[in-house]
Amino acid sequence: MAEVTYLEAIREGITEEMERDQNVFCLGEDIGKYGGAFKVTEGLQDRFGEKRVIDTPISEAAIVGAAAGASHMGLRPVCEMQFIDFISCAYDMLTNYVATARYRAFLPCPMVVRGPSGGYVRGGPFHSQNPEAAFLHTPGLKIVYPATAEDAKGLIKSAIRDDDCVLFFEHKYLYRRVKGTMPAGDHVVPIGKARVAREGTDLSVITYAATVWKALEAAEELAKDGVSVEVIDLRTLLPMDDEAIVASVKKTNRALVVHEDTVTGGIAGEITARINELCFEWLDAPVRRVAAHDVPLPYAPTLEDFVLPQTSDIVRAARWMVAY
C-alpha cells in the first residue's frame, strides 16, 4: 500500500463515503471546479457531478444553514470552510441552530463542517486560527482534530456517518507533511477515543493536532536525558476521552497539556480542570500548559515562531516538571 498524505487521506475518506451513501454531498466555496483552496476536494465534482459537489456563494452562514436544512431532510452534507478562521461567520447557525435542533425539534443534524486550521505556515491572524475552544463550550456539537493521516481518514468517515453535527478540524501544516499507510478495507476511527502516540512513564503530554508531532520530538529529546514521556493524542476534543487522560496521569503522575491555540480560555484549561477533578491525588507535579501566547498570530516568521508553542518549549516545561 502506498503512503498517502494527510490531505489525500481526507479526500479518500470523503470519496469512499460518497460512494457508499448517495445522501452524502459536499458544499463550499470553490470546492467544485477549483477543487478547494487546498485541493482537498479536487476531482470530486468530475466524479460525482455538480449536484453532489456544490460551489456556494461566499457565505459561511448560508453554507451551514443550507446544510442544516438538507440534513433535516435526510441528507448528509459535508461543508467546507475555506479557512476554518471564517467558521465564526457561521457561529450563530452552529451554536444557536444546529447544536440545539435535536433538543428543540427532534431534528438531528447529521452534517460535517470541515476546514483547514492552524498555523506554523506564516498565514497571519486570519489564516492560522484554531477556534476549537469556541465550540467546546457548546453542548450539541462534536469536535474532531486528527494528527495523523490514518486518523484523518478514519475520523472523517466516522464524522460523516455520525448522526450529529461534527466539526472536523484539519491542520494545514500537516496536509502535505504527514503521510501514512491506510489500513485496508473500511477504515473507521471511533469518535471520542484518544490514542497513545508514544508510551512513557515519567510525564504525560496531552495534546492534539500539530503539537502531537512537536510533543513526539520533545519526547525524543527528553529520552536522551532518561526522561520517559508518554504522548496522548486526543483526536476527539468533544466528547473528550477522560478515561485515556486519567489512565495516563495515573501512570506517569505528571501532566503537561499542550496545544497550538492561545492559552487563555483554551482547551488546556478544561483538561487541567478534569485532571484535578478526576485524579488530583495522583499528581506529583502541578499540571502545566504549553500553548500560544495570547496575541493575534503575527505574520513575521520569527514572531510566529515565538508565539506558537515549539518543541523546545515542551522540553523546557517537561524538565521543570520532572525536577519539581
Next chain:
Amino acid sequence: MARIDVIMPQMGESIAEGTISRWIKKVGDAVKRDEPIFEISTDKVDAEIPSPTAGTLAEILVQEGQTVAVQTVVARIETEAGAVAAPAAGAPAGGTAAAAPAAVATPPAPAPSAPAAAAAPAAAPSTARPAPAPTPAGNGVESIEERLRRRSTPVVRKIAAEHGLDISSIPGTGMAGRVTKSDVIGYIEAGGAAAAAPAAAPVSAPAVAPAAAPAAAPPVAVPAGYPAADAWEGDTVEPWSRIRKLTAEHMIMSRRTSAHVATFFDIDYSRVAQLRAKKKAEYAARGVNLTFLAFIAKAVADSLRKHPTVNAAVGHETTILRRDINLGIAVALDWGLIVPVIKHADELSLLGLARSINDLAERARGKKLSPDEVQKGTFTITNPGVFGSTIGVPIINQPQVAILAVGTITKQPAVMTVDGVDSIGIRTMGMLSLSFDHRIVDGSDADKFMADVKKSIETFSEGAV
C-alpha cells in the same frame, strides 16, 4: 581580573522570586558574554539567563531547585583581564540575548527602589539588594526553603498516608528538597515505611523513628478532623512525644481502615498450668521464664498455618495471604507501647518462643530493639490480662487483619463432665478475644481459628513442652 555578580533577574513586573531550575554551566566552565548560564522558572516564565560578561564561572551560590528573591546574587564570574562587565548583571541585555524567551522580560530595574520587597517571602526585609542566599535564617522566621520543604505533591501525600509516613522525615530530591514520588517510593522500598509505621494497635516504635527525623519538626496536628479540647485553669498540658503521636495516628487510622469485629472464647488453661508447673524449673535453668503467653503464642502460631486469611493483609481490592508467620507481641513500656516481632514463629519450639518473648520484651524496655525487629509482623498478640483485665477488644495493628487479646488467668469453679457425670471442679480459666477485619475475615473463619487455638491450648501435647 574581577568578580562579577550574576543576579536573579526580574522577569516581569510583579515577579518577586525565581527558581533556578538548571545550571547550564558548571563551576570552572568558560562562558561567553550572553551565553546562557542557567535556567530559571518564575510564576510567569521559564527562561535561560545569559551571562552578563565573559569569563569563568567561579562560584555558584544558589543551587538548582532553590527559590530566591529577585536581585539575589546567584553566582560570580571571574572576568578575564580587561574584560568589562555589562552594567546590569543578569540583564538579558541588548537584542542579542541568545535566550529568546528572556526577551519577554522587562529589564531588571537597576534602581533598587522597591523591587518586590513586599512580596518577597524571604526571611529578612529585603529592600537591600543582595539578599544573601536562602537557607534557614535561624531566627525563627521560616525561609523559603523551609516552607517548600514541607511541601509535597498530592501523590506523595496519598502514598505517605497509605503507609503512615511523616513526609518531613523523608529526604527529598525535588526542587528545594521537595519530596517527590520517587523519593517516597524509594524510602518505602528501603524499609523506611515499616520502620515508621509498625504502629497500630498496641504500638509504635521509639528507637525506630528514622534517624533523619528533624527534631525540630513543628508539632503537626494529627489526623484531621479531631476535635481538640481546651485546657482549663490548673490543667497540665503535656505535648505529645513522637511515640504518642504515632500511636494516636495509627489507632485512628486503623479504626477508619478496618471493619472491626470481635469474638470471645473461654479457655481452660488447667492442662497448660500443670505442664508449666512441671517444667518451669527446667526452663529457668536454661535462662527462660516459661509463661502462659508462650503457650498461647505456640498455639496461635501453629493455628495460623491452618487459617491463612487470619494471617493476611488487605491490598488494593486484593487479599494478601502472608507466607511467613511473624508474631507481634505487644509490650507495655513506661513511655508507650511497642510491638516487637518474632519472625517465623511457627518454626520455633515452645522453648524458642518463650526465649524470644523474654528477649524481645527485655530489649524493648532497654530501648535496644533494632528497626527490623519491629517490622513485618503478620499477626499480633496483646496481653492486657497481666494487669488484671478480664478481656479486652484491641484495635488491629495495621496492615494486619487480626489481633488476639489475652485476658487474666484465674482459678474458677467450672462444670466438668467426667464419664458422663457432671461435677464442679476448680479450673484454671481465662478468656481470649480476637479482633478481626471483617473486610476479609468472616466470622466463621475467625471462630474456626479461635476454636483451633482453644483446642491446642486445652490439649497441649506434653511432648511439645
